Amino acid sequence: MENITLLIGIVIVTALVFDFTNGFHDTANAMATTISTGALKPKTAVAMSAVLNLIGAFISVEVAATISKGLINEDSGIDPAVVLAGLVGAIIWNLLTWLAGLPSSSSHALMGGLIGATIASVGIGAVSMSAVVSKVLLPALAAPLVAGIAAMLATKLTYRITRKTEERDVAKGYRAGQIASAALVSLAHGTNDAQKTMGVITLALISGGLLGADADPPMWVIASAGIAIALGTYLGGWRIIRTMGKGLTDIRPAQGFAAQTSSAVTILASSHLGFALSTTQVCSGSIMGSGLGRKGGTVRWNTAGRMLAAWGLTLPAAGLVAAGAALLTAQGDWGVIVVTVLTVVISAAIWLASRKEPVDHTNVNDVEPVAPDTPAQLGVPPQPAVVAGVGTGTADAEAESSGPSAAAPLSSSAS
Template sequence: MDPFLLMVIAIIVALLFDVMNGFHDTANAVATVIYTKALPPQVAIGMCALMNMVGPFLLGTAVAKVIATSIIPPERLTIAIVIAGLMGAIIWDLITWYYGLPVSSSHALIGGLVGSGLAAIGISGVKLGGLTNIVLALFISPVVGIALGLAFMYLIGRFIISRMSRERAHSIFKRIQVLSSAAVSLTHGSNDAQKTMGIIAMFVAVTYNSTPVIEPWIVVACAAAIGLGTAMGGWRIIRTLGERIGKEELSPSQGFAAETATALTIAVGSHIGAPISTTHVISSSIVGTVMAGGTGVLNKEVVLNILTAWVLTIPVAAVGAAISYFALKLVGI
């Protein structure tokens, strides 16, 4: 196949993954603000889409550079490997969306790249040092989310809610929760859209035998794709985060605490180039806010199902990517 045509096809697949990422992860920012009734659903999703588009332009491209250079050795990279990795991630995202499970598109993408790299090259097809650092960041971030969610909820309850009526506290946090929700969307766009930027930079580098560079047109295309996916809304996962993690619906103060914890964690990750999962951080932050009221109010069955899906994400995406790679080879790609 003509190398340029193959690159174009690959970029389209990457942007489809970016759309799926936005669709799958809409819940990250809007579940809390919808279920606390701080914003109507369509307004919340529209704001989320806009902030996801703006995010990549404000917080740099450090994450994209990590994705482009730290998983598969650039000199061993082929477009078929990356397309297969994306396909493995898309398949897992679709499965988990159907079951309403808030899993990480970041984990799925990394698992997909690992699976296709191993299928194509073997153990030398994966940079173990770079992969270790990425996976470490992905696993530490939920712990940070729980801790910050719990801490923020404790501070809010101790110093704000205890000093006013419940109704007044709800009214105040409904208003300021709009800002915290926007901050989550902004940081989600900055971190998650960058992963696809790194992928597209790989395609261009392979086609023209050059070093991966994050060009301005890549930033624009990925920002638009993730914004489009976000605007479509992922209602199955929104319901899980808004209704099912706790045995009671989230309060506005819980929503604010979880969103603030998430936005802070993701902003730091984007700044240092750590491709962490917004899904994992917001889910764990919500768990932290619920735990502030006692672990007895957690819906443990739902939390266990989510954790199981998290554990399965990398291996299942890797297997899907490996199968996709062999299928691509059969059709001559």
Template sequence: MSAELIVLVLVIVVALAFDFTNGFHDTANAMATSIATGALTPRRAVALSAVLNLVGAFLSIEVALTVTNSVIDIQAPDGSPRPELIGDGGLSLLVVILAGLVGAILWNVVTWLLGLPSSSSHALFGGLIGATVASLGWDGVKWVGDGSGLDGVVGKVVLPAVMSPAIAIIVAAVGTALVYKITQGVAKRYRERGFRWGQIGSASLVSLAHGTNDAQKTMGIITLALIATGHWADTGNVPFWVKASCAMAIALGTYLGGWRIIRTLGKGLVEISSPQGMAAESASAAVILTASHMGFAISTTHVATGSILGSGVGRRADVRWGVAGRMVIAWLITLPMAAIAGAITWWVGRLFGGGGLAAVVMTAILVAACGWMFLHSRRRPVNRHNVNAEWEDGTADGLAQESSAATRTEVER
């Protein structure tokens, strides 16, 4: 087996691992409010979200094409393939992609451990950008594409990252205010009961939208790796087996449930009512689906968090701005921290020759680091049994220090 094939297999496996972490990291985006209000039980919520993520992954490939064509500049200024990336059978490009994936997964797992709803999308783009800059320099990144500002990293990633949460906050705030104004004469218990049914529909739509955006990113990565090694040549399409495997990976991750982040979004920002939850989910779905249609690789985490904040503003509820501040800090540092991790991973790979051995070493480091963080998470597990416990402001996860023995020993699942 050639070095190129070994590294290609590792890239595909690690890419699917990233897709898996994307699933459990972002389950909260769709289901946190429904779980918090009791519209769905925790296990039913993640099961429903997993199925709809699976379906949504097949509905579009626009975001996948953005990842394939709008981040790493594989062409030299004269339009020919970059020999430093493609000249060795694509091995150099594969190592760059693998280093970027390792950086993205490490940041995803760190923020999951801390219960911070950071962006899996920005972790991925940050990891790729860092590894590319380390390998090729700053001109190796396709910053503005054709120069119009509507392509490349700036147009497809940075601008949507700034605009999407702001739009979600506004839409959710207006929607929540209208909902409460229209239903102000309805008894609270009837209003809550009716909107809980509505939440099931709106949360389902967010899950479907999540599949159309986030699952696509891993499809784009694997397709780029196949193009690098000559196993695929159509830059305007994605192989069916890639779609199917990415859809399954993100669905499985979603089903396992990222309970730490679900807790932060569902209980940490604001106490959510059913009308408020439905307004937040509807705003998230509208923004995500619009962005997916336009090929914008937005952060569904930013959108969902913005919608929840907006719903709290629209209801004039007490927002825990300290928790929101920690989230914003995580937003701001996600891309640069993942970029640093990706760059360091690439340099480690270079120490081992930058080929097959380097890829094995990078993968081993990833497995060891993730294994350590998983074992560390078992000291204070958050699971479906305590995800809706009352929020304690004095701790990062909002859980009282004197948790029960059963809670301490149960593994998050």
């Protein structure tokens, strides 16, 4: 521990920054529908999710390095500079998709980054392409289908059972159920995603010779990874929450409950039965499924299409950024410093761009905040199929435009 080099230090900090972006990128998975149906107030929702993330990071200490072990052959000379470049690619892709308000998988961004950096520094031979197909591409197709079909059928069932009951009479019960399933998603997220960061930091420590080859993550690694993801979650990726909660489809409490339960069950089934699915893709799929399951419900395919495009781009885009970063970090200390400075500058630029049309807990639901228990909220008629658009009040006009229009910088910078 006594000789942490500059490079290892930067890798650890960068890994924690990635963890933080992972947290705020993925708040939406657990909480978007909970917020949009009014089951929890926005701030309460993110606070609860953050606490459960933190708990989740501690309750399972299963070795956390699966993300790097399966895809990249460690014997072929992975060094901390490559890990750093991979993290940079993942962070920048996470920030760009956040700016555009698009949910995309943080895990896929990280895998893409590590793959790109490895190709640039070691060559294509070090990456297992069949692993890319079986662990990334196929799950990306399967996740929304599995969760979506389950959520669609569950939504149909709820409307069938309650067809003789007033919707507002049962809404309260569904909101309570939603909170429970959202809690499970948050807990699972803390366990899975914080462990990825722990795995990366541990890998960097091992590759720098600071830890033995088969070492478990040290306690300080577990604690800092848990805290970083919880802070990110608490900050809340409001842009993505808006897209998932309001942009894909109009979610009523029964649908929110069906979608959230489908997400929780699918995530737990996939991690338990050994076929890893991306949380983001599972949750997006179940939200769309619940939109299709309600009579008269529509999915905004325009928004869904942009989201799918972002999923397709995640691996190559994060990989490309990471490859560029890897060429620089390979130059030694000055290259590492250049990459670090560039990352800070680009991140700051993206943050500044986001301030032009801020989305936060006050305007995340587009409409004027309604107290969770007032029946008036249920009286809102189905909204027209305008992308992310609601626009019932004057204050909404400026807030609303950020969703769709923010996609422009994404497509130009990614292509």
